[in-house]
Amino acid sequence: MNEPATSLPDITRHAAAEVAVRPATLDDVGAIHRLLKDYATRGKLLPRPESDIYQSLREFVVVALGDHVIGCGALQIFTRQLGEVRSLAVNSTYAGMGIGTRLVNAIEADARRLGLSRLMALTYEVRFFQKLGFDVVEMKALPEKVWGACINCPKFRNCDEIAVLKHLSPAE
Template identity: 40%
Template sequence: MQTDKIKAVSRQGLIRKACIKDIKPIQLLINRFARRDLMLPRALNELYENIRDFWVYERGGRIIGCCALHFCWEKLAEVKSLAVERGHWKKGIGRQLVENCIKDAAKMGAESIFALTYQPGFFQKMGFRRIAHSKLPHKIWAECIHCPKFPDCKEVALLKKL
């Protein structure tokens, strides 16, 4: 068993760092939500370039959930691309993925972690607090300008101090 790859085993599933073979299932999962305007779509090249940011929840050889931790500024990280197959909602998978990102961010020296989301209640239950978008560094908006909803995005910005 490769202990460097495995983060946590829970509820008959495995939370681990993503690897190359996970890219296409991750893209399918994310883009399923993107087609419903619930998150930004991700291109394959973007996922390959950022594979080290991703955690996955795997059960029975299938990717059921994913989440990325992206360092975007000094001592600031972002939780992004959180997606869990709809049939597996409310089972703690999303929470476990975000908790892994929080622990990883703290271990790497981040002092705060933020999320941009249409589901603020989920993150607030985990200790995130609403903040004004203007409190985030301008650098993070580089991704937002490619969104069809920009500049009228309704995502809520939330921040958690670590």
């Protein structure tokens, strides 16, 4: 399950809050790939080949303890208005320490900086996103995503993920 707990540093929730969210580097690709693959194997995330992670690397942020990437997430832009939180994953050893929240907050801050007005995700973790101000929406509220990217997805005809959306007003 994720990177084996025995090889990972032990930290408290307080210490986790001190670890920076930073842009991913080439050295992080292998660890990002392993983290996503582990959740993909359990059907929680879509698998992404390593080549895809290299090509999208500048979309990724990570939280790392030394050499260990313990969380990652990416911002993919679809249109002038719409971006997506993609490939969000936190090593289960560090679940519930606020790392997922900080990754989404960093992705949201980047989306605002770029001038996006809507941020979405497709997820099974609805409660997590609701706590961060996202609302559940129908997939058809996101035609840019559905007709742009989902159409090439193996789950396209049987997608059981739930769409969540947050409006990013400049005043927030």
